[in-house]
Every structure is written in C-alpha cells, then in structure tokens.
Amino acid sequence: MGDRWHVEVDRSVCIGSGMCVNHAPEGFALDSARQSHPVLAESDANEKVLAAAEGCPVEAIAIALLGTGEPVFPPEE
Template sequence: MGDRWQVEVDRSLCIGSGMCVNAAAEGFRLDSARQSHPVSPETDADEEVLAAAEGCPVEAISIVMRGSGEPVFPPEE
C-alpha cells in the first residue's frame, strides 16, 4: 500500500485563482465563493495534488503524511 496524504486548504489565504483545479482537477474544487477545497481531505499520494500545492500563488495548500503528520508540502525548513 502506498503513502496516504492529508490535504488542507487555508481558506483565509485562498484567493480563488483556480490554479489548483487546473493542476489537479480530480483533487480540488472551487465552491460558489470561489474558495478551493480538496475533493477528499485524505488521498493517496498524488503528483498532481503535489503540483497543485507547489503552484498555489499564495501557498494556501498544505499536505502532510496521514498518520505521522510529517510535512510533504510545504517542506520543513
């Protein structure tokens, strides 16, 4: 079994650019207020979801390893 991630969007930071939806259409949706949210907060590790987090212009998306809480994105400095 592969890695599982917990994906969160900080809605106080989200500007509704839609870049996450463009990068990972199966992973994110915009609601009626144009705020992003993950389709499923828990997901298998996915390169498109990671690309969406990395491409977010305001770094509103965070990903941690399910279970351990180890950061995937943004990485610990």
C-alpha cells in the same frame, strides 16, 4: 502500499485563482465563493495534487503524511 496524505486548504489565504483545479481537477474544487477545497481530505499520494500545492500562488495548500503529520508540502525548513 504507497503513502496516504491529508490535504488542507487555508481558506483565509486562498485567493481563488483556480490553479489547483487546473493542476488537479480530481483533487480540488472551487465553491460558490471561489474558495478552494480538497475533494477528499485524505487521499493516496498524487503527483498532480503535489503540483497543485507547489503551484498555488499564495501557498494556501498544505499536505501532510496521514498518521504521522509529517509535512510533504510545504517542506519544513
């Protein structure tokens, strides 16, 4: 069984670029205020969701391992 992730978007940082929706349309959606949110807060590990987080121009997306909270993105420095 693969990893499960908790995905969050910091809406105070999100600028509504839509890059996350372009990278992972099944993982993210924009609301009427053009703010991003994950379609599901908990999901299986997914390369497209990771690419969306890495491609966010303001790093508003955080991914952590479900259960442990260990960061997947952004990585701890």
